[in-house]
Amino acid sequence: KQEVTQIPAALSVPEGENLVLNCSFTDSAIYNLQWFRQDPGKGLTSLLLIQSSQREQTSGRLNASLDKSSGRSTLYIAASQPGDSATYLCAVSNSGGYQKVTFGTGTKLQVIP
């Protein structure tokens, strides 16, 4: 059974700081890994999708890396802004079919102006 853990559970940083969110998973036989943000009371906004054959993906100030062998992914946010405040979720899709997506526990980020 895939288990996905995110550390830290909560993070508070001053505006402008670079930060790293971590995601670890127990089963390395993944199809892809996706990072989402979720604003309070809202749905999921997809940020980055990394296929199992890729090492990283970048979009603007965001960079996500994937190391399948160690079961880890990181989301790097450069020059953080108050608008980045949200909960960040990583979600792992297992290979061998698309039956299961396991979500991480989430990291609640607060960027202080």
Next chain:
Amino acid sequence: GAVVSQHPSWVICKSGTSVKIECRSLDFQATTMFWYRQFPKQSLMLMATSNEGSKATYEQGVEKDKFLINHASLTLSTLTVTSAHPEDSSFYICRAVRGLAGGGSYEQYFGPGTRLTVT
């Protein structure tokens, strides 16, 4: 990119009533749809998987008679919460998937979610 919509986006209902939530894939045919729920301050948990034209498969601990799922077409799946109780108050999100040609690859899109509050 493909869009998945959910309706309603939020709903308040009285205890004992039933509520239907729709999940539509707007510009692609979803062979499989998944329903998740999220309790406050928790992550999303898979409730059930539905394939078009067949019965849904429920995760352990999810009551199939309480959470009725219908996947009548490749663009529509519905989740009906029957005899709702306050403990059913949650955020419900659907995920629509379509397989791509060759190699078992697929695309997935999440709906925006439905906030259900049972009073």
